[in-house]
Amino acid sequence: MPPCVIEKDRSRALYTVMWLCTLAAWCVSLSTATSDIFTCSVPEDPVSARFGHVATMPCWLTPSMNAEDLEVRWYRPKDFDNPVLLYRERKIQEASQQSQFEGRTSLGLREVTSEGLKGGDVTLKLVNVTLRDQGEYVCYVSSNQGYEIASVFLNVTVMGSPPLLSAVRTDADSVNVSCVSHGWKPRPRLQWSDGRQTLKPEKLDYSSGANGLVSAHSWVLSSPSSAPWVSCSLVLSEGEELEGRVDLRNLASVPETSSGLQTAVIILALLLLLSVVFIGVFYKKRGNKSTRVPEGDIVDIKTMSQVEDLVDIETMRQAGVDVTLDPKTAHRHLTVSQNGKIVRDSEDNVCPPGNRAYILGTHGFTSGNSAYWEVRLDKENVGIKESWWVGLASGSVKRQGDVPATPSNGFWFLSSDKEKGLRLNMTPNILLPANPRPQTLGVYLDYDKGVLSFINVKDNKLIVTVRAMFIGEVFPLFNPGKGDKAPMTILDVSRYKTDTVKVSVSERESNVAPPVEEAETDALLASNQSHNHQTSESKDR
Incomplete structure (x- = not known):
């Protein structure tokens, strides 16, 4: 074969090899393309969030640039196709989101002055944090020229029960x-x-x-x-x-x-x-x-933290009962509204020793009953009550007369006073943290199990649970204390009883302490203030 033909074949072979190498390099670059335009930046340290609160996992583009037309994907490791949040085509894509995070994620701000997506801020905001949310989250941002990723670790903390x-x-x-x-x-x-x-x-x-x-x-x-x-x-x-x-x-x-x-x-x-x-x-x-141990005595006391499987107010509300105050059991020191839903102290009589001015509900509970009711302990522009009793009393207290308010005498209640905060009626008294005092107090009774629980409704948190041995019929017990401007109002919980017990966070917040019988509350306050004014004038005279 002539030398010129051999040389041409070598040139063609060399050209073919170079072209194939270039093509292979280009294909690899497409499959593993990263952006030379931006990088994803995240904090070096893990992010912490309280159980039930909001977690903010910062991620931003460096240098700063508009990310409105980019794809932003947050996902857990090895779960790229089931994102925690997916932003694409200038909107959140909810169809492919993990069910665990439905309704709880959005694009947030890493700082107050952030411009959001316009400024390259692709921070993940996660509300109502649960224990399952702890772990690593991947921030993925892609453009038509490549992508960048970075990881943030979330630690979930839980505040335990009051000591x-x-x-x-x-x-x-x-x-x-x-x-x-x-x-x-x-x-x-x-x-x-x-x-x-x-x-x-x-x-x-x-x-x-x-x-x-x-x-x-x-x-x-x-x-x-x-x-x-x-x-x-x-x-x-x-x-x-x-x-x-x-x-x-x-x-x-x-x-x-x-x-x-x-x-x-x-x-x-x-x-x-x-x-x-x-x-x-x-x-x-x-x-x-x-x-x-005498029947009726408290035999166990426990407090629990705000953890998913410990406090479920929506489920308790399915046992909701309509509680009405029985004026026949009211101490003369008390003023009760006509509809039997509001009670407060009256200036007409001197409060009995030991603040024993209580009133019972009209209907009691016996074996086979579970019940739930709520008591509002604040009023708008007035503040939260500091002195009160809420709990149960045995039907026998109606005929016992003036006896110590102890479990052995048929009294089981949580109380609050201005100096010592929350306590249980035991000897000696067991004190609980008083900060914050509940705006709305939920009471749950399971008669057969001997369980009586008190719940801070706004915080969705159990305050304390006691176990006791009930005998005969027991009645809701209320004592509005003395000197507070806010009355004690029994709320209507029957409207919460539905076929389903699943309520969204926004619905739950809107259900807390609804205004009940505001006109009667205002009338009671006005009457009391008028009496105070008359009393002060008589003292001046």
């Missing part, structure tokens, strides 16, 4: 104070104080449940002569703290027998077992004789 404190006197000047709280994430820092100094606990234990939430148990010894009260605080971070206090000044003395110590040990053991689903009836030993 539950109880005090037992061990000798003349020594008190054993225990503190229990459940449902924290991550593990909180627990600290004791008597107002003057930090106290060292005798014991501090943490335990984790199947859902990963942490419980804290601790106790400390203190002296009433050195400090009038002791507090137990649980802290996640600055500004995320719950505190409970117990008054040491009014504790009963311990009898000079071994039964006093035995009783203290029994009570302390029960408090350390609060996380158990059920605590049976226990016995107190006095010498060689055993006596059963």
Whole structure:
């Protein structure tokens, strides 16, 4: 073969190889194209959000540029085709969104001055954060010239239940104070104080449940002569703290027998077992004789945090009942509206000792009943009530006369006063954190299970649950306290009873503390203010 032909074949082969290499490189660049125009920027540290609150996961383009015509996709790792949020063709594409995030995601702002998409801000906003939301999120932005990705990690924190404190006197000047709280994430820092100094606990234990939430148990010894009260605080971070206090000044003395110590040990053991689903009836030993806990006494107390499977107000509302006040049971100190839905203190009579001016509902509950009702404890432009009782009373209290308002006498209620906040009617009283006081209080009763729960409706959070042994018919109990400008209003919860118990976040917020019988409320306030004015004039004369 002539040399010229051989040379031409070599040139063609070399040209073919170069063309194939160029084509291969171009194909690879198409399949793995990244943008030389912008990059995705995210924070270096994980983002934290409180359970039930809003999470903001910042992601922005560098340099800043208009992203309105780009595709923005947020997704969990290895789940590109089922996005958390997809923005394409200048709108949110909801059809392909994961069901877990339906109605909870949108494009947010990484800072107040952000211009949003126009300024290249593609931040993800996630509302009503749940425990399942914790983890990694991928920010993906693509144009016709390529794409960029970056990852943000979300930590979900949970504020646990208000610390539950109880005090037992061990000798003349020594008190054993225990503190229990459940449902924290991550593990909180627990600290004791008597107002003057930090106290060292005798014991501090943490335990984790199947859902990963942490419980804290601790106790400390203190002296009433050195400090009038002791507090137990649980802290996640600055500004995320719950505190409970117990008054040491009014504790009963311990009898000079071994039964006093035995009783203290029994009570302390029960408090350390609060996380158990059920605590049976226990016995107190006095010498060689055993006596059963009187029926009606509270045998278990527990508080829980705002966690998905613990508090479901919508489900409770399906047991909603129409509660009306019974004027026949009203103390003369009280003023009741004509429709039996509003009660407040009256200036016509002096409040009885111990603020015992209460009123019962017209209809009671017995075996086979579960019931739910709500009480509004504030009024617009007036403020939140600080003094009140809400709970249950046995039908026997109608004929008992003036007896101590204790569980053994047929009273089970949550109360509030201006100085000491929320408490249960036990001996000694168990104090609960008073901040914030509930604007609307929900009460749930399961008679057969002996369960009575109190719920902060606005915050969708359980305040406390008690277990008791009810006998006979029990009635809703109300005491509006003395001196508050706001009345106590029973709300209509029957309208919540529907075929479905699923309510959206916006519907839930709009259902909180609806205005009920405003005209009658205003009339009661006006009447009371008028009486106050007349009283002051008579005093001046």
